Amino acid sequence: MPATDDNLVEIRGMHFSRGLSKIFTGVDIDIPKGKITAIMGPSGTGKTTLLKLIGGQIKPQQGTIHFHGENIPAMRTRKLYAARKKMGMLFQSGALLTDMSVFDNIAFPLREHTRLPEVMIRDLVIMKLQAVGLRGARYLMPSELSGGMARRAALARAIALDPEMILYDEPFTGQDPISMGVLVQLIRSMNEALGLTSVIVSHDIQETMAIADKIYIISQGEVVGHGSPEEIDKSDSPWIKQFMHGEADGPVPFHYPALPYKEDLLAEY
Amino acid sequence: MFDWFAKVGKNAIDFFARFGREVLLFIQAVIGFATLIPRPGLVVQQLFSVGVRSMLIIIVSGFFVGMVLGLQGYNTLVDFGAEESLGVVVALSLVRELGPVVTALLYAGRAGSALTAEIGLMKATEQLSGLEMMAVNPVSRILSPRLLAGIISMPLLAAMFSAVGVFGGYLVGVDMLGVDSGAYWSQMQAKVDFNDDIVNGVIKSFAFGIVTTWIAVYEGYSCIPTSEGVSRATTRTVVYSALVVLGLDFLLTALMLD
Numbered sequence: 001m002p003a004t005d006d007n008l009v010e011i012r013g014m015h016f017s018r019g020l021s022k023i024f025t026g027v028d029i030d031i032p033k034g035k036i037t038a039i040m041g042p043s044g045t046g047k048t049t050l051l052k053l054i055g056g057q058i059k060p061q062q063g064t065i066h067f068h069g070e071n072i073p074a075m076r077t078r079k080l081y082a083a084r085k086k087m088g089m090l091f092q093s094g095a096l097l098t099d100m101s102v103f104d105n106i107a108f109p110l111r112e113h114t115r116l117p118e119v120m121i122r123d124l125v126i127m128k129l130q131a132v133g134l135r136g137a138r139y140l141m142p143s144e145l146s147g148g149m150a151r152r153a154a155l156a157r158a159i160a161l162d163p164e165m166i167l168y169d170e171p172f173t174g175q176d177p178i179s180m181g182v183l184v185q186l187i188r189s190m191n192e193a194l195g196l197t198s199v200i201v202s203h204d205i206q207e208t209m210a211i212a213d214k215i216y217i218i219s220q221g222e223v224v225g226h227g228s229p230e231e232i233d234k235s236d237s238p239w240i241k242q243f244m245h246g247e248a249d250g251p252v253p254f255h256y257p258a259l260p261y262k263e264d265l266l267a268e269y
Numbered sequence: 270m271f272d273w274f275a276k277v278g279k280n281a282i283d284f285f286a287r288f289g290r291e292v293l294l295f296i297q298a299v300i301g302f303a304t305l306i307p308r309p310g311l312v313v314q315q316l317f318s319v320g321v322r323s324m325l326i327i328i329v330s331g332f333f334v335g336m337v338l339g340l341q342g343y344n345t346l347v348d349f350g351a352e353e354s355l356g357v358v359v360a361l362s363l364v365r366e367l368g369p370v371v372t373a374l375l376y377a378g379r380a381g382s383a384l385t386a387e388i389g390l391m392k393a394t395e396q397l398s399g400l401e402m403m404a405v406n407p408v409s410r411i412l413s414p415r416l417l418a419g420i421i422s423m424p425l426l427a428a429m430f431s432a433v434g435v436f437g438g439y440l441v442g443v444d445m446l447g448v449d450s451g452a453y454w455s456q457m458q459a460k461v462d463f464n465d466d467i468v469n470g471v472i473k474s475f476a477f478g479i480v481t482t483w484i485a486v487y488e489g490y491s492c493i494p495t496s497e498g499v500s501r502a503t504t505r506t507v508v509y510s511a512l513v514v515l516g517l518d519f520l521l522t523a524l525m526l527d
Contacts, residue, residue, distance in 0.1 A: 052398075091395045091398065093395050095394065097399075109403045112404075167402075
């Protein structure tokens with residue numbers, strides 16, 4: 001199915017399992033161009049796996065993932081690498097290369113993929129660093145950065161090649177309130193200023209609701225609801241309610257599947 | 270009984286699957302050598318960390334091994350009145366066997382384990398994944414320069430080991446035990462053959478360089494990305510390298526003496 005003009009990524013009937021555990025069982029997701037789409041769900045539902053599937057690092061057993069109208073799992077390596085140049089990914093850990101400075105990390109994709117003279121690379125890196133507010137930190141090594149700074153440096157690297165889409169893997173997890181605010185603002189301003197398409201994988205409801213244009217909630221391998229933040233907020237689906245209000249028990253059970261309690265206690269040791 | 274067969278079969282399949290993955294990774298890394306031509310700096314950097322940083326341990330060990338050979342060789346030869354041949358004994362033992370083998374074992378412990386830990390931690394911290402998402406092939410960017418640097422370094426390190434060992438033997442044999450200096454060198458010059466001894470030793474060290482570095486980069490690249498996984502992979506690098514080097518040494522010696 002070719003992607004319509006409005007959607008940059010279209011996932012249809014995608015199944016993915018790792019060993020015996022089924023991670024996705026028939027997922028349909030549309031990622032509209034120029035918008036911020038959030039993928040939310042409890043931990044362990046394979047949200048990060050979804051980003052890796054979009055990035056072509058792993059292949060689904062069934063179904064299609066169209067990016068710009070082309071099916072990513074069917075791409076040959078060369079084509080896949082070309083497609084990846086149009087994507088940036090912000091890893092949870094930042095994934096900065098630890099043996100080079102912040103400056104060299106951001107220059108890295110430019111040096112790898114372009115033949116720009118060093119003078120121009122310097123200017124580009126400084127511009128990207130200015131955008132994330134780390135121009136002064138360019139000579140630091142990744143080990144000298146705080147968690148929030150590392151994530152901002154990684155964001156600068158993700159936009160170094162001016163991609164069309166950025167995939168954010170849990171951008172808010174483990175950040176203090178100030179860094180969190182900075183990241184929320186950065187994601188929004190990047191999206192507007194650069195005309196990017198953003199995909200955020202997260203379980204931080206407040207921050208995500210504040211910036212997302214469209215939200216998908218996945219649980220136990222399926223999309224259990226999607227819509228604008230307002231629609232999600234008003235939804236009466238028990239899945240969505242449980243997730244949005246953080247109820248301990250509901251469609252996602254509190255207890256890991258087990259024998260009945262009484263039986264377990266009375267069982268022969 | 271049936272279970273036992275199933276277990277043997279599973280182990281055999283696992284072994285060959287693993288070997289297949291190792292060979293594929295090796296081929297990919299060798300293909301990646303082509304990408305290093307425009308960027309020799311990547312290899313030079315690795316030559317420094319893999320080769321130059323291993324020099325101290327190789328040189329010190331070579332010196333002591335040479336001194337021990339001098340002592341042991343002298344004590345045996347003197348019974349036959351053949352202590353003048355000490356130079357030959359020391360040089361042949363080093364060039365043909367101890368140089369390549371001991372260097373490879375030390376290299377696996379010093380550089381191989383470091384390579385595995387480095388690559389394993391890059392995997393654990395998502396750096397390899399990050400490279401892939403930046404459309405940079407981690408095999409040719411990370412593994413190829415390390416593999417090439419290892420292959421270049423090993424023969425050079427083994428040559429240093431042997432050269433220093435010959436001087437260690439000289440120190441003990443000539444300066445301490447009184448073997449004639451002229452005899453030490455001239456017998457060595459007369460009996461050590463360039464093709465049979467030196468070239469064969471270089472071939473061995475070259476082969477050991479390939480397998481030890483190959484094992485190191487494979488273990489790092491395929492490790493389970495947790496702290497325990499990296500630690501296990503590092504141990505495996507040293508153990509497998511030692512076993513493969515000693516086994517391969519027997520094989521190569523048998524072929525060369527044939």
